[in-house]
Amino acid sequence: MARQSIVILLIISTFASIALTSCGEYQAILKTRDNDLWYRKGLEYFDKGEFARSANLLGPLVTAYAGTSRSDTVTLYYARSLAELGDYSTAAYYFQQYVKTYPGGEQCENCQYMAAYCYYMLSPKVELDQADTETAITEMQTYLNMYPNSSRVSEIEAMMREMQDKLALKEFNSAVLYYRLGNYMGNNYRSAVIVAQNCLKRYPDTKHREDLSFLILESKYIQAERSVLSKQGDRYRDAIDEYYAFVNEFPQSKYSRRADKILKDSREGLEAVEKLIPPSADDMDYYRNYGSQLDKEVEAAREAAENAKNN
Numbered sequence: 001m002a003r004q005s006i007v008i009l010l011i012i013s014t015f016a017s018i019a020l021t022s023c024g025e026y027q028a029i030l031k032t033r034d035n036d037l038w039y040r041k042g043l044e045y046f047d048k049g050e051f052a053r054s055a056n057l058l059g060p061l062v063t064a065y066a067g068t069s070r071s072d073t074v075t076l077y078y079a080r081s082l083a084e085l086g087d088y089s090t091a092a093y094y095f096q097q098y099v100k101t102y103p104g105g106e107q108c109e110n111c112q113y114m115a116a117y118c119y120y121m122l123s124p125k126v127e128l129d130q131a132d133t134e135t136a137i138t139e140m141q142t143y144l145n146m147y148p149n150s151s152r153v154s155e156i157e158a159m160m161r162e163m164q165d166k167l168a169l170k171e172f173n174s175a176v177l178y179y180r181l182g183n184y185m186g187n188n189y190r191s192a193v194i195v196a197q198n199c200l201k202r203y204p205d206t207k208h209r210e211d212l213s214f215l216i217l218e219s220k221y222i223q224a225e226r227s228v229l230s231k232q233g234d235r236y237r238d239a240i241d242e243y244y245a246f247v248n249e250f251p252q253s254k255y256s257r258r259a260d261k262i263l264k265d266s267r268e269g270l271e272a273v274e275k276l277i278p279p280s281a282d283d284m285d286y287y288r289n290y291g292s293q294l295d296k297e298v299e300a301a302r303e304a305a306e307n308a309k310n311n
Contacts, residue, residue, distance in 0.1 A: 026053055035064050039074065046077050055081035062094070072102050076111065083118060092118035092139075109147050113156070116140045120159050126170050137163050161205070168206035171199035175212070179219055182226075189223035192216075214255040217242045221262045225269060233277060236270040251304070 029041050042057035058078040065071045079094035095115040099108055119136035140160045144153065178192035196212045196219075206212070220242050224235030243263045246253070253259065 029057070035061060039065070039070060043073075043077060046081055051081045051084040054078075055085060072098065072105055072107070075101070076107050079111070079114065083114060088118040088121045092122070096139075109143075109150065112139070112143045112146060113152060116143050116156065116159070120163065123163060123166065126166050126173070130167055130170060133163050133166055137167075164203050165206050165208065168199055168203040168208050168212070171195060171202075172208050172212055172215070175199065175215055179215060182222075187223065189219040189226075192219040193223075210250050210253060210255070213246050213249065214253070214259065217246050217259060217262060221266055224266065229273065229276065233270060233273045233279070236266045236273065239266045240270070 029037060032038075038057040039061055042054050042061070045051075045057065046054040055078060058074050058081060061070075061074045062078055065074050075094055075098045079091050079098065082088075082091035082094065092115050095111040095118065098105065098111040099115065102108060105111075116136060116139035119132050119139055122132040123136055124130070124132065137160055140156050140163070143150075143156055144160075147153075150156075175192045175195040178188040178195060181188040183189075193216050196216045199206070200209065200212055217239065220235065221239040224232055224239050227235050240263060243259060243266070246259055247256070250256075
């Protein structure tokens with residue numbers, strides 16, 4: 001037992017001695033101001049995974065070695081050290097500098113990837129300002145343009161979709177806010193429609209497309225329902241048109257029941273308006289035939305979707 005204790009003490013003493021020696025060596029290097037020594041030790045510390053020491057030694061050399069044969073290596077490993085430490089903002093800057101300064105460098109592709117990745121990591125929660133998210137998308141697109149045949153293309157595209165969905169969700173939340181404001185200090189339903197439509201134009205493949213599309217439909221219906229009589233007819237027709245566009249794209253939507261009720265209520269609302277403000281005979285025939293044809297198309301789309309689901 002005593003022998004084991006002695007062995008343990010010797011091991012602890014050995015590791016403590018190594019740690020103190022390492023710490024003393026690092027402090028001695030800092031005092032030398034020897035650029036060549038800092039360069040060699042900075043790379044050595046990086047290889048050992050001691051990224052804070054590597055960054056501290058290589059950082060000042062970025063300027064000291066600018067325009068020399070060591071400049072690209074210093075910039076690269078300084079950026080990599082910062083990324084490993086989680087300083088993504090500064091790391092992204094130096095990765096970008098590498099790409100701009102050494103466009104033909106052997107590490108150019110990796111640096112462009114890392115610049116995109118750093119901004120991806122900087123992308124904040126959806127409630128916050130999304131400037132870094134937008135920069136991440138820009139850097140990712142730059143990578144895809146520069147290296148369309150890279151093995152990382154699918155990874156970059158997946159990250160890009162994630163960032164775009166975050167921006168789409170932020171705009172969706174803005175549209176929902178307008179929707180909830182209703183007619184407070186103006187027609188906020190119209191604003192909800194505009195924000196949601198613009199979002200779909202910018203991000204047509206977003207995973208939030210169904211939610212955005214239904215919000216447009218519901219906002220148009222409520223806007224029609226709460227409009228003055230002179231505007232209700234056109235707005236109910238617009239809501240009906242929007243219904244058919246929605247169910248044709250999402251025949252088995254999670255919102256199907258609510259959408260069908262909107263169609264029913266819109267038709268009833270339109271009939272009530274037309275009793276007070278009769279439409280022209282041509283308009284009446286057009287919407288009667290138009291609605292009948294679209295009802296058949298909706299039923300066919302839902303049947304096809306159900307068959308595809310079962311098969």
